[in-house]
Amino acid sequence: MTLSEHGWNAIMTMATLATHMGAEALRLKDIRAQVKVSRPYMERTLAKLRQAGLVEGIRGTGGGYYLSKPAHQITLAEIVTAAESPEPHAQWLDMQPTTVEQLVTQEIWREMDNKLHGLLASVTLGSLLRIEQRRPSYKPGLTARLIAKMFPPRLPETGMAY
Template identity: 35%
Template sequence: MKLSTKGRYAVMAMADLGTHAGARPVSLADVAQRQEISLSYLEQLFGKLRKGGLVKSVRGPGGGYLLARGAGDIRVSDIIMAVDEPISTTRCSAGSPAGCHSDKGRCLTHELWEALGRQIYLFLSSVSLADVCERRILLRGAEMFPHGDGDAVAAAQ
């Protein structure tokens, strides 16, 4: 799976914002310090998050960022997509009938990796920012594997 630092850092920063924001805006400098992410990089990410309707900015003294809607209404997949981070598990171009082989054919395992990509997207769509902020992720894993396989997943983490 290809998920660059852009997607990971955007989720980390949004989780920080969701955890520390109340009625007061949170400064990106504070987020940068707590999460050990470059301030200039966060500024780029938050420009995209604002355009994506996930955060709103407050100017002036005491300004910063607030969530544009409740943390329970923001999905992790929304955050990743807002920063233009495709969730890709194949070498092929998304939506293209052509494969990644030199003859434009698809590899033998293309459908396997494509199905995995869909499952990853479904999982990230099922997890809200509130789930991340309240550390309810392991519970989500247990829900996905109701026959005890979640224990193996939790142990592997």
């Protein structure tokens, strides 16, 4: 696993979406303004994140992008894996070493790959941004509030109102 500019921009894109959770879907131009990349680059990044099931998009005038699941359920490893191309050092992990140098190089890459993946897998987007885990709060409408006032909850054993 590598962490290049692609992975970094994907993390920043997801962080932008996470900080706007609960609001409307975020438009492409608003995400680009935060991450500061070109439109084609952002479109490719969002397409990769959408293919990985990390974001969803809404087409049309009121459209935009939003996280497909809560920020506490998305790890940085998922984001980087979705955004990055296959590792340039993958050749070292798949080959059969024939020299001591190749064996050492392979072991170094394997160890670095495991450590980086373990670190990124242990950090969620929510914990990185210190977003509190919240359950969606239900706010009753005016009619529901009026009905609740008309019929207050009753104590089960006495039938009296609270």
